[in-house]
Amino acid sequence: MIAPVTSEEIKAIGRARGEVRYYRPHATLYYEGDPGSDLFTLFSGWAFSFQMLRDGRRQILRFMLPGDVIGVQPDLVGPMDHGVETVTDASACVFRRDALRELLAHDPELSWQLVWLLAHDQALLREHLTGIGRRHVTERLGCLLLEIYHRMARRDMAEGTSCPFPLTQTHLADALGLASAHVSRLLRRLREDGYVTIKSGWLHLHDLDGLTEISQFDDRTLTRRPML
Amino acid sequence: MIAPVTSEEIKAIGRARGEVRYYRPHATLYYEGDPGSDLFTLFSGWAFSFQMLRDGRRQILRFMLPGDVIGVQPDLVGPMDHGVETVTDASACVFRRDALRELLAHDPELSWQLVWLLAHDQALLREHLTGIGRRHVTERLGCLLLEIYHRMARRDMAEGTSCPFPLTQTHLADALGLASAHVSRLLRRLREDGYVTIKSGWLHLHDLDGLTEISQFDDRTLTRRPML
DNA sequence: CGCTTTTTTGAGCTGCCTCAAGCGTGGTGG
DNA sequence: CCACCACGCTTGAGGCAGCTCAAAAAAGCG
Structure with a gap:
């Protein structure tokens, strides 16, 4: 998947001047415990950040779409408290941590x-937290689909009310705190009720307003655009 | 509750030079939708940040202890995406948003x-998210109690394995994504199993190691201390 | 000491899980 | 080009964790 990027992204990438790296699906950008990885701007493709528990349970924290910045979140010194993995083929612009510190000083x-940027990431995390803690599962799923759609639309990567959607139901389940079997059931219901279909890598929102309504989706975090 | 503060906090407060405000329990520092509130350093007392859904469901995002900085998280321009409310009597040092921007420039x-600081907050949010999404409820509760205890201990506000604990079970429930009736049952079990008692505003950890074990608590985020 | 808030406990219910099997599909190699 | 394999999706059955509703006991608080 080759992704167009907006002018903001190009500006940011120019500033960074890092090399570009290419990844296969299911590749690791950095892993939990990594002692200070580099920073990335996702150039094309999808990725996600996650934490694992010892027994293998996985929580997906955030999906990264083209243009997103990766790896600023963690403690800028010290090991990463989460990992990042690709979903699709992806390319990312790298730049070194220490370079960042110097840049900031000047x-x-x-x-x-x-x-x-950090504040924006936080807002996404907060929204996600509230969703998992207090929303009913159908709302939760609806909100996630809407969030992704809107984020794609902002990047001009949607066509009408559809957009590319390479995530598996397991990804969704791990993001939403559910079992994947249950995600399948929920999607079926959304499909049967005429809200959504997911087919061959695309998400189609047949009733965007309706879904927004039943999900109690509030795009407070999305109306403000990232500057970087 | 009058809280001692560490030298770091005093330094930070000195830098800010804001006025100090005093709050009663259950008071609002700022509310969701507030068009650009000030920033605070919590001087004494406890508070928490939260988001509400339309139908009254509440998610507590983070508990604030003395010394914590409040209100940096949100988008620094634009309305707040969450509210902050006190638990106990509290005092906070205020300083204006625009002052911050100027300070940063210089x-x-x-x-x-x-x-x-933002990165650290993010780490707490991530941990919380993983907890709610993927931990069993007992673990979840255990982790929250341990997190709070450790944060208090770092401030020298613990005595042995006990620390002040003004939260109600409703607070815990709203933080953990549970019903308060269920929190009561969970606490009973932890008490009966000899791990924890909560009594007249104090948390007593009778078996810290045991609780750490059964909660799969990992203090990765806590071993790194905040510098500000 | 009376009032409010919080905690505790019970009973019954349901939403989501687990386990498991069958199906569809795209990719790979013969 | 076809057969096979692997991975993801679907669907069912049964179970239990955590919910709701409710009421009583306990603990602050003025």
């Missing part, structure tokens, strides 16, 4: 943007 | 620290 505007 | 070191 460019207050950049540090402001970095703060903005 | 002090790269400070912006570095701010980034650190």
Whole structure:
């Protein structure tokens, strides 16, 4: 999947001047415990961040779409508290951590943007947390699909009310805190009720407003666009 | 409750030079939708941040203990995506948002620290998210109690394996994504099994190691101390 | 000491899980 | 080009964890 990028992204990438790396699906950008990995801008493809528990349970924290910045989140010194893995073929622009620190010291505007970016990530995490903690599962799933659709639309990567959607139901389940069997049932119901179909790698929202309504979806975090 | 503060906190507060405000329990520092509130350093007392759904369901995102910084998280321009409310009597040092922006421009070191702080908050959120999404409820509760205990201990506000604990079971329930009746049952079991008692505003951990074990508690996020 | 808030406990229910088997599909190699 | 394999999806059956509703006991608080 080759992704167009917006002018903001190109600007950010230019600033970074890192090399570009290419990944296969299911590849690891960095793993939990990694002692200080690099930073990335996802150039094309999808990825996600996650944490594991000892017995293999996995929680997906966030899906990364083209243009997203990866690896700023963690403690900037010290090991990563989460891993990042690709979903599809992907390419990412790398730049070194120490370079960041230097950049920040010389460019207050950049540090402001970095703060903005972190704050934005936090907002997504908060929304996700509230969803898992307090939403009914159907709402939860609906919100996730809508969030992804809107994020894709902002990047001009949607066509009408459809967009590419390479995630498996297992991804969804691990993001939503559910069993994948249950996600299948939920999707069936959404399909039968005429809201959504997922087919050959595309998400189709047949009734965007209806889904927004039944999901109690609130795009408070999405109306504000990332600057970087 | 009057709280001692560590030297780091005093330094941070000095830098901010804001006025100090005093709050009663159950008071609002800012509310969801607040168009750009101020920033705070919690000086004494406990508070928490939360989001509400339309039908009244509440998710507690994070508990704030003395010394914690409040309100940096959100989008630094634009309305707050969450509210903050006190649990106990509390006092907080305020400083204005625009002052922050100016400070950042002139002090790269400070912006570095701010980034650190945001990253640390994110780590807490991630841990919380994984807990709610993928942990069994007993583990979840255990982890929350341990997290709070450790955070208190770091502030020298614990005595042995006990610490002040002003939260109600409803607070715990809303943080963990549970019903409060169920929290009561879980706590009874932890008490009967000799792990924990909560009594007259204090948390007593009778078997810290045991609880850490059965909760699969991992203090990866806590071993790194906040610098600000 | 009376009132409010919190905690405890019970009974019954249901939403989501687990386990498991069958099906569809795309990719690979003969 | 076809056969096979692997992986993801679907669907069923049965179980239990955690919910709701409710009411009583206990613990602050003025």
